[in-house]
Amino acid sequence: MSQSKDQYGLYPGCSLGATARAYMQSTEAVSKVLGLTLKEIEDWNCCGASEYVSVNSVAAYSLIARNLSLAAQEGLTDVVAPCNMCYLNLHKVDGYMSKYPKVNRQVNQALAAGGLYYNADSVHVRHLLDVVVEDIGCEAIAEKVTRPLKGLRVAPYYGCLLTRPESRYNAEYPTHLDELLQALGATVVDFPLKTQCCGGHMTQISEQTAYEMIRRILHGAAENEADAIVTICPMCQLNLDAFQPQVNHMFKTNFRLPILYFTQTMGLAFGLSNKELGIGSEITSAKAALRKIGQEEPEQPKPKKKRDKKALPMPPLS
Amino acid sequence: MPDNGTGESFLERIVAATPGGEALVDCLQCGTCGGSCPSAADMDTTPRGLFAMISAGMEDEVLSSNTPWYCVSCYYCMVRCPQEIPITSIMYTLKRIALARGHYHKDAHVDWSKSFISFVEQNGRAFELGAMTLFGLHNPFAIVKQGGLGIQMITKGRMPPIPERIHNMPQLNAILAEAKRIAAEEEV
Numbered sequence: 001m002s003q004s005k006d007q008y009g010l011y012p013g014c015s016l017g018a019t020a021r022a023y024m025q026s027t028e029a030v031s032k033v034l035g036l037t038l039k040e041i042e043d044w045n046c047c048g049a050s051e052y053v054s055v056n057s058v059a060a061y062s063l064i065a066r067n068l069s070l071a072a073q074e075g076l077t078d079v080v081a082p083c084n085m086c087y088l089n090l091h092k093v094d095g096y097m098s099k100y101p102k103v104n105r106q107v108n109q110a111l112a113a114g115g116l117y118y119n120a121d122s123v124h125v126r127h128l129l130d131v132v133v134e135d136i137g138c139e140a141i142a143e144k145v146t147r148p149l150k151g152l153r154v155a156p157y158y159g160c161l162l163t164r165p166e167s168r169y170n171a172e173y174p175t176h177l178d179e180l181l182q183a184l185g186a187t188v189v190d191f192p193l194k195t196q197c198c199g200g201h202m203t204q205i206s207e208q209t210a211y212e213m214i215r216r217i218l219h220g221a222a223e224n225e226a227d228a229i230v231t232i233c234p235m236c237q238l239n240l241d242a243f244q245p246q247v248n249h250m251f252k253t254n255f256r257l258p259i260l261y262f263t264q265t266m267g268l269a270f271g272l273s274n275k276e277l278g279i280g281s282e283i284t285s286a287k288a289a290l291r292k293i294g295q296e297e298p299e300q301p302k303p304k305k306k307r308d309k310k311a312l313p314m315p316p317l318s
Numbered sequence: 319m320p321d322n323g324t325g326e327s328f329l330e331r332i333v334a335a336t337p338g339g340e341a342l343v344d345c346l347q348c349g350t351c352g353g354s355c356p357s358a359a360d361m362d363t364t365p366r367g368l369f370a371m372i373s374a375g376m377e378d379e380v381l382s383s384n385t386p387w388y389c390v391s392c393y394y395c396m397v398r399c400p401q402e403i404p405i406t407s408i409m410y411t412l413k414r415i416a417l418a419r420g421h422y423h424k425d426a427h428v429d430w431s432k433s434f435i436s437f438v439e440q441n442g443r444a445f446e447l448g449a450m451t452l453f454g455l456h457n458p459f460a461i462v463k464q465g466g467l468g469i470q471m472i473t474k475g476r477m478p479p480i481p482e483r484i485h486n487m488p489q490l491n492a493i494l495a496e497a498k499r500i501a502a503e504e505e506v
Binding site for chain 1: 414444485492
């Protein structure tokens with residue numbers, strides 16, 4: 001475990017202000033508990049996701065490098081990205097500029113048109129999970145746990161881009177999220193699909209392709225009797241959560257797996273409220289899972305409707 | 319097979335436009351890439367097959383293949399390739415060449431990429447609701463199928479109705495204009 005830094009640069013990425021607002025809220029909430037200082041990069045821009053590089057590589061790399069340059073200007077040596085896609089893009093372009101003189105020349109020439117420069121390797125790009133596990137450490141996190149997630153069965157889902165193509169962790173079977181969830185008191189289920197792809201942007205392009213990929217992951221977690229899947233990426237959360245009803249419809253399945261951000265599970269174990277953690281904005285309800293750890297009121301049996309004697313003689317609907 | 323007036327073959331062009339692309343000539347045709355690919359079932363040719371076609375100079379066939387467009391960018395093939403070929407990056411390069419030539423498969427999601435990028439270029443930030451609406455103008459079917467989900471996302475506060483914009487747009491515009499000029503000049 002290395003030492004936690006006084007301050008980290010934060011590259012939130014566009015999703016954390018929109019589809020993944022709950023990820024931002026829970027990140028802020030647990031950072032307070034952990035004493036983690038995240039300083040948002042002033043005037044950061046979108047990383048282009050996987051779209052820009054499909055159209056124009058120099059423009060895509062330059063778009064990304066503007067963020068690295070702004071962070072370096074602010075003196076932020078460690079930049080944290082909570083999103084796997086943003087993490088990969090920032091990390092990749094820094095690496096390209098360091099390794100390939102042609103990319104370095106092209107990008108710096110483009111940056112110069114905006115009065116900027118970036119010296120490759122001057123910013124260390126990190127994923128939020130990496131900072132939490134490596135710099136803070138599971139032991140220190142376990143000490144902050146006031147309400148262990150006892151009895152909650154979770155499937156740790158890493159997705160693709162944190163461990164591939166380049167990483168300090170095992171590309172196919174990482175375990176650091178597993179260890180974190182264990183430190184929170186949860187039961188980590190076996191989950192062989194933990195680094196399989198959620199389908200990325202294919203939900204917009206080819207439903208058949210995307211929904212089959214989502215189905216596999218939900219099936220894998222359900223087979224291992226998980227109460228929830230824990231994710232570290234806005235895209236994974238969106239695909240598994242928001243498209244779950246469509247997947248159920250297409251494959252005639254009945255998955256009801258809530259998809260929580262790892263920061264939300266940390267917050268729950270730290271005793272924070274649903275509201276502070278943005279819980280409730282899922283499309284696939286997390287209530288059943290939360291009831292297992294006493295975070296939700298037990299389900300009240302619905303009062304039976306009295307039959308209206310004046311009504312037509314129809315059989316009751318339920 | 320020179321094709322663009324520079325005397326470069328199709329293979330050389332791909333290599334030049336891909337960081338680390340020179341490893342492509344080392345392909346062993348082992349098929350680990352296709353075997354690792356989660357969306358290979360929807361591709362008309364596996365990456366292995368595509369690389370053999372590139373070596374054989376089958377430019378038209380490669381560019382009109384649906385393979386790069388079904389790549390989900392999961393990087394499984396890339397970490398498993400025994401020759402360390404940057405396969406995912408090559409898929410991006412093939413998309414760029416196909417787009418630049420206007421020669422691509424009918425399943426190519428050009429509209430989606432372009433809708434997404436147009437908002438990034440306008441505001442410096444992505445705008446999902448806008449991208450989905452713009453994409454929907456070209457694909458009304460998508461709106462019919464995903465409109466309900468969009469409404470749920472809006473009511474859950476997960477799809478802001480107004481795009482965010484960065485302060486220094488002139489700076490970003492200048493950087494992107496220069497980058498595009500370099501890309502056009504150096505054909506990357």
